[in-house]
Amino acid sequence: MQQERHGLEKLESASGRFLNRDGGARDCSSLARLMIADDGGQVLPWVVVMMLVVLGMAALVVDCGHAMVVQRELQASTDAAALAAAETISGTSTTYETYATNYSSATGDKNSYTGLTISSSAVTPLCLTTVTNWGIVCTTSSGTVTVPNAVSVTQTALVTTFFAGIIGKPTVTVSATSTAAHARPMPYNIALIVDSTLSMNDNDSNCNNLTQEQCALNGVQGLLEGISTSYDHVALFTFPNVVAGSNAPAGVAITTSGTAQSFGCTSTTPSSQNSISYWNLGGGLYTPVLKAINTSTGNNSNGSSTNQPQKAYQPPYTGTAWALPYSFPPIPTGTSGYAIPSGSYSPTYQITPFLEDYNTTSGSTISLSTTSNLVKAAGGVSGCGGVAPSSYDGDFGTYYPGALYAAQAALLKEQTTHANSRNVMIILGDGNATAPQYWPSSSGPMFSMPATTTEATTTYGTSTALTTTAFTFPAGYLTASSGGSYPSWVGECGQEITAAQYAATYASGGVANNTLVYTIAYGSPASSNSGNCGSDVSAGTYPNVTPCQSLQKMATQVTGESISPYFYSDYTAEGGDSGCQANSANSGTTAISDIYAAIAAKLTSARLIPNGTT
Numbered sequence: 349m350q351q352e353r354h355g356l357e358k359l360e361s362a363s364g365r366f367l368n369r370d371g372g373a374r375d376c377s378s379l380a381r382l383m384i385a386d387d388g389g390q391v392l393p394w395v396v397v398m399m400l401v402v403l404g405m406a407a408l409v410v411d412c413g414h415a416m417v418v419q420r421e422l423q424a425s426t427d428a429a430a431l432a433a434a435e436t437i438s439g440t441s442t443t444y445e446t447y448a449t450n451y452s453s454a455t456g457d458k459n460s461y462t463g464l465t466i467s468s469s470a471v472t473p474l475c476l477t478t479v480t481n482w483g484i485v486c487t488t489s490s491g492t493v494t495v496p497n498a499v500s501v502t503q504t505a506l507v508t509t510f511f512a513g514i515i516g517k518p519t520v521t522v523s524a525t526s527t528a529a530h531a532r533p534m535p536y537n538i539a540l541i542v543d544s545t546l547s548m549n550d551n552d553s554n555c556n557n558l559t560q561e562q563c564a565l566n567g568v569q570g571l572l573e574g575i576s577t578s579y580d581h582v583a584l585f586t587f588p589n590v591v592a593g594s595n596a597p598a599g600v601a602i603t604t605s606g607t608a609q610s611f612g613c614t615s616t617t618p619s620s621q622n623s624i625s626y627w628n629l630g631g632g633l634y635t636p637v638l639k640a641i642n643t644s645t646g647n648n649s650n651g652s653s654t655n656q657p658q659k660a661y662q663p664p665y666t667g668t669a670w671a672l673p674y675s676f677p678p679i680p681t682g683t684s685g686y687a688i689p690s691g692s693y694s695p696t697y698q699i700t701p702f703l704e705d706y707n708t709t710s711g712s713t714i715s716l717s718t719t720s721n722l723v724k725a726a727g728g729v730s731g732c733g734g735v736a737p738s739s740y741d742g743d744f745g746t747y748y749p750g751a752l753y754a755a756q757a758a759l760l761k762e763q764t765t766h767a768n769s770r771n772v773m774i775i776l777g778d779g780n781a782t783a784p785q786y787w788p789s790s791s792g793p794m795f796s797m798p799a800t801t802t803e804a805t806t807t808y809g810t811s812t813a814l815t816t817t818a819f820t821f822p823a824g825y826l827t828a829s830s831g832g833s834y835p836s837w838v839g840e841c842g843q844e845i846t847a848a849q850y851a852a853t854y855a856s857g858g859v860a861n862n863t864l865v866y867t868i869a870y871g872s873p874a875s876s877n878s879g880n881c882g883s884d885v886s887a888g889t890y891p892n893v894t895p896c897q898s899l900q901k902m903a904t905q906v907t908g909e910s911i912s913p914y915f916y917s918d919y920t921a922e923g924g925d926s927g928c929q930a931n932s933a934n935s936g937t938t939a940i941s942d943i944y945a946a947i948a949a950k951l952t953s954a955r956l957i958p959n960g961t962t
Contacts, residue, residue, distance in 0.1 A: 430956065481578075574951075
């Protein structure tokens with residue numbers, strides 16, 4: 349009987365009825381325990397429920413993930429649109445709105461994206477006090493921004509969902525906002541190094557037939573208009589050396605102590621002076637520069653084989669700076685600066701100290717300051733010819749490293765007085781180093797690359813006499829040799845590469861403090877021979893390097909780039925070679941004025957700033 353009752357309970361359980369042994373109903377807690385303990389056919393409902401949960405979560409992940417990806421794409425295109433707009437702000441023009449639209453994510457635009465549909469976009473010109481304080485002006489009229497200094501761009505888009513449509517959500521809305529300022533508030537110390545050797549007197553047919561020197565200075569003037577006096581300190585350097593201090597005939601605005609003095613404005617050189625005829629450059633321009641001629645007994649490192657006697661010095665024209673032999677300051681390792689030798693005829697590569705008075709702003713108009721010595725030296729003031737190939741320039745040839753180390757030393761010192769600034773060096777020339785050790789003459793050798801302190805300090809004077817003690821040889825200064833390393837009349841182009849890269853990779857105290865080096869090849873040859881980097885033919889650190897290659901290698905190098913993006917080339921100028929090309933991004937910029945403008949734009953390029961900046 350007991351067995352039968354047990355079987356009955358099982359039967360009843362199998363049929364879904366749950367009874368006590370005496371036939372009464374069980375309580376709910378017992379029923380629940382039994383359901384949990386019983387594994388007979390109950391998993392299917394749970395599988396169905398869990399599948400619905402998993403599918404729902406998958407739908408949520410897919411749709412939300414897709415929306416997040418689209419939002420990131422939208423933000424990237426909004427950033428690009430804001431930067432493009434800020435880069436193109438120009439006076440009252442609203443062209444920036446077009447650029448913002450061109451770089452949006454809408455169909456057909458440069459950053460179009462198939463996963464969204466732009467529902468609205470807005471380009472808002474801004475006049476921000478923060479940006480104005482950086483020296484980037486703006487104007488308003490009756491509360492309306494007429495000349496902005498920043499732009500805000502907002503894009504709103506609809507994103508189609510994959511699964512959320514099942515629950516009535518076929519699209520989701522995403523948006524992005526980006527604000528960009530017209531210029532970068534990075535303070536710079538800028539050393540402008542402009543070649544003033546004899547070849548710079550050649551005319552440039554692509555620059556209104558001006559001399560290359562004048563064309564280069566016009567480019568410098570454009571750069572000075574494009575940077576900020578509130579943030580950027582600028583000094584001008586040249587090579588070869590010129591006389592500094594009280595005996596400087598003209599063209600120098602710095603004393604031997606490094607302080608500023610009035611720039612001696614140059615003027616057009618006369619056709620003759622003291623019964624001496626000057627070299628006619630054409631267009632009413634003449635130069636007192638004496639082009640040195642080698643003799644068979646000279647030591648001319650540029651390989652010239654001309655065999656004619658050296659002519660005596662012509663008297664220097666008082667309106668033009670007086671060139672001196674190359675000097676060799678020490679390679680800078682600290683912040684002591686560039687020491688100009690003291691004496692009656694002190695040689696200097698530095699024409700002006702670092703200045704921040706070179707332009708003025710009136711409303712939205714920026715113009716050069718006519719009282720600035722830097723602007724005068726750049727030929728930007730009426731009646732001031734600016735830096736020019738100097739008297740006796742041709743005696744000394746071309747040698748870059750001394751000027752490069754002088755500029756780097758000056759930059760490092762200037763940086764200590766200019767908080768959070770970065771150093772920049774902009775070098776213009778043809779890269780063709782040709783300085784001989786000396787030129788022979790009837791009065792004795794005229795040294796270009798002095799090998800002793802005596803040669804350095806007593807090789808030039810006020811007339812044909814070559815025995816004047818010109819300056820006191822400073823401690824730490826070097827003398828030249830034939831060794832091939834700085835300073836040497838062997839491997840000169842290789843030495844200029846080493847000097848520029850020393851600045852570009854400089855580090856002090858384990859901290860990178862490198863100088864950003866731009867180079868401009870102006871009529872630079874792309875071949876190596878006795879006349880082109882002649883002292884590097886099968887010699888020096890970079891054997892057989894060409895003038896063009898030298899300038900390419902002198903620029904700040906970028907990993908993965910065969911030609912530095914900081915290198916530019918005007919290969920159309922006299923002596924140039926179409927084989928001397930910049931990289932693809934810069935190759936279309938060849939006019940000197942355009943090159944300097946491009947560099948100014950890079951130094952002051954637009955940057956993103958936090959949304960909500962006031």
